[in-house]
Amino acid sequence: MTTTITIDYEFDWGGRVKESKAIDQVTLPLLETLQKVDAKATFFVSAETVAKTLPMLRTIVEAGHEIASHGFHHDLKYDTLSRDELHLEIRSSKETLEDALGVKVVGFRTPQFRKNRYTEEVLSELEFLYDSSSVNTSLQGRYQERQHEFGLIPEIPVSTIYGRFPAGIKWINLIGTKFDPSPIRVIYVHPFDLLNLSDTLRSYSSKISPLVLAFYLARIGSPLNTIAKVARNSHTLHSLISK
Numbered sequence: 602m603t604t605t606i607t608i609d610y611e612f613d614w615g616g617r618v619k620e621s622k623a624i625d626q627v628t629l630p631l632l633e634t635l636q637k638v639d640a641k642a643t644f645f646v647s648a649e650t651v652a653k654t655l656p657m658l659r660t661i662v663e664a665g666h667e668i669a670s671h672g673f674h675h676d677l678k679y680d681t682l683s684r685d686e687l688h689l690e691i692r693s694s695k696e697t698l699e700d701a702l703g704v705k706v707v708g709f710r711t712p713q714f715r716k717n718r719y720t721e722e723v724l725s726e727l728e729f730l731y732d733s734s735s736v737n738t739s740l741q742g743r744y745q746e747r748q749h750e751f752g753l754i755p756e757i758p759v760s761t762i763y764g765r766f767p768a769g770i771k772w773i774n775l776i777g778t779k780f781d782p783s784p785i786r787v788i789y790v791h792p793f794d795l796l797n798l799s800d801t802l803r804s805y806s807s808k809i810s811p812l813v814l815a816f817y818l819a820r821i822g823s824p825l826n827t828i829a830k831v832a833r834n835s836h837t838l839h840s841l842i843s844k
């Protein structure tokens with residue numbers, strides 16, 4: 602089984618707050634953990650974070666991880682954008698990342714798994730090599746809307762656990778590692794999944810609804826230890842599709 606750890610590298614709380622507390626705090630410990638278990642990860646970077654987090658992003662590149670695109674503005678609902686709006690979002694994110702970091706960006710994951718009717722067409726026009734915007738799940742709603750629809754570009758979906766839950770480190774940490782079979786095991790992580798609990802409370806208890814906060818605070822042990830368990834010898838998505 603080949604595993605990939607993918608990090609959706611975005612502002613705190615899925616871009617609801619334009620702050621990078623989580624990125625600032627957890628990037629270095631995350632890189633250390635990945636190095637300990639000999640893992641190379643794919644970072645899907647929301648390009649709106651670049652101005653604030655450029656030194657961190659350079660450190661990620663130097664450590665040999667892949668930089669891919671997670672769009673430009675994370676809080677847009679990508680599934681509702683027009684073809685032109687989507688094209689602009691994806692192109693500007695690719696160009697921003699390539700110019701800032703001197704890397705070639707060939708992978709994409711749409712924010713919030715909201716895949717647009719035109720995502721595949723736009724990605725193939727912009728010479729992306731793969732898409733990781735869908736989840737192989739029976740859960741209804743945005744996850745299931747557009748699974749591998751047109752086959753215009755190779756698609757590597759996020760894996761699931763227990764038959765349906767997207768394999769986010771948050772879920773894995775809470776309910777365990779019973780992965781469903783898939784050719785490539787794709788796990789995803791957000792920086793704010795790893796933010797230390799007391800900092801999360803101190804920074805955000807007045808800004809985020811108590812229900813959302815409770816969900817994020819529910820965790821067992823350290824999510825970084827959970828990553829260390831599942832990430833051993835994992836590879837970037839780009840290296841896997843090039844094989």
Ligand SMILES: [Zn+2]
Nearest residue numbers: 609611712713
């Ligand atoms: Zn995201």
